[in-house]
Amino acid sequence: MNGQGVRIVSVIVPCRNERLHIAAFCASARAQQLPPGWALELLIADGDSDDGTRGELQRMAAADARIRQIDNPGRIVSCGLNRALAAAQGEVIVRMDVHTRYAPDYVAQCIAALERSGAAVVGGPWRAEGRAPWQRAIAAAFQSRWVAGGARSRQLDYEGEADTVYLGAWRRDTFERFGGFDEQLVRNQDDEHNLRITRGGGRVWQSARIRSLYEPRGSVKALFRQWLQYGYWKPFVMRKHGQPAALRQLVPGIFVGGQLLLTALALLGAPWALPLAWLAAYAGAVGALSLLVAADGHWALLPRLPVVIAAHHVGYGIGTLLGWWDVLRHGRGRERFTKLTR
Template sequence: MPASTVSFVSIVMPALNEERYIADAIASILPSTSAFDYELLVMDGGSTDGTGRIVREIAAQNPRVKLIRNPRRTQSAAMNIAAEICDPRTTVLLRADCHALYPRRFVENCVETLAATQSASVVVSMRAIGRTPVQSAIAAAQNSRVGNGGSRHRRASESGYVEHGHHAAFDRPMFRALGGYDESAPFNEDAEFDARLIQAGGRIYLDGRSTIDYYPRASFVSLAKQYYRHGWGRANTLAKHGMRPKLRQVLPVAVLLASLLGLAAWPFIGPIALLPPAAYLSICVAWSAVLAARAGQPALLLAGPAAITMHMSWAVGFLSRFLDLGSARQLRVRNEEA
């Protein structure tokens, strides 16, 4: 995509009950350049808080900001609807999150990188931050290798071509040609899209200049739900495309299964059976204690429980989807044999 063809950018921000974050997110992402025109489409999935009012107030000051109803509610649907109804001049779609703060010239950098690298997609790294002690502990877990397993886009990374990252900019014609996000799979839509993009010969470029600040879930309950969905979605994507899981994706499942086997064996072989779960818990607790001591922040003692919540919820979600797919496959075989 030559830079000269980038004349209009549609920034798409899926939203659902984001009154605490959306004003700051919009303020941080709005471009200041005159090199291209833009619109910001807030795709509201049915908010019942003050999200709509806040967006309408911003739109009254900046008519490029538009509040649009997303009747299908999901983030995947938000992007797909926006790709169809956006300004016809749009050559670049840019996905934005309400739970994020964007660095200066974020949109401009993404557009320039998309053109300079002739890529179909530009992705970025993300750094979790917190407003409360619990959210800060969860952020510390997500920023660490203990929590993220070394995922490249979860840490500051050098620029280069990758297989996956935190979605930012898309070549709109390519996004539409691939059918956009798969709305039949409610989770992990970004990695699933990346798999199809690479299979189609497209390239994904990680722009190391454009790390965003991301606000994670602020409670352990919401964190557990989120990571259950992450695990479910990853299993679904791997099965759909016949992909092998990476080591960091296998480890949480292995720890969960080893812990369950240990608990089951305890009545028969005694306390030795509890060594696997005890070792895992000790590592997470010791890591969070060191983290809290180094930072001088006692609240970071909760980073260990946050990491455990992330790992175990992800593993349960992964196994749940894996077992569902196995059961469905067996049912199909029986029906074919009948």
């Protein structure tokens, strides 16, 4: 609360090289309809952008005192979030992402959900929407709880406790109790923070009233790289806490590891029927998943769905195995997996 009795909500945003998107994002953030007595500040942590993003931010900050540019020399999301947190003045902290579109009452609903639930962190469901055909197929598969292994974060009407939420909103004292984001993690820093909260006795709450729209990657190659990176950093989270946030996170790595093991055994003399049967079983599962996704109003995307689903799972699985190899070998992440994929 400032000297005039106005309560402040701090919106924190990590970004790097977002010149084409940053102005539209800032306009949407400034247009948020807040409850009476609340004011918004927008802190954007720029990770040494070299495409003109910094100039755009400086121009907007000079024109609107609510916008503040924060330097993020660490360049990755977790570092940016922590730099913005350190500068934030609000009693409520709301995280946003440049490539997501928000309902006009997004921040207001975050504040209301925190007050209503008493949870340590709240957020809305992770809803995706694409434009071009491949992006629409990626969004349709992403939105499916079947493809995501039953993750509640893809269930648009769910209200209640969850293991993680999209983006997130917190009272400031949550960070005083549970700490900030792990700067060793390029990805999965939000999952790790939510796991830390639940293991410490706090609650994670999803509200269907917190509405946003995520724009997914636009190609299979970009999708594969994204989920390769997500999978890679997951073992570092598991090593830190001695458990996964959810058992579904183990499945892609088990599939890819099983395929590699059975293929190696076949090369050593075991029947080739074993790896072929394993692969055929997965192909059948992908086909069934594709039909389930298509049946939800996406029949025109059916030829693309098996490719998208396989890229999602196989990328995550390969990344998980590479992550475990590095965790067990020396415990450090590879440089190539520190580069963001968008």
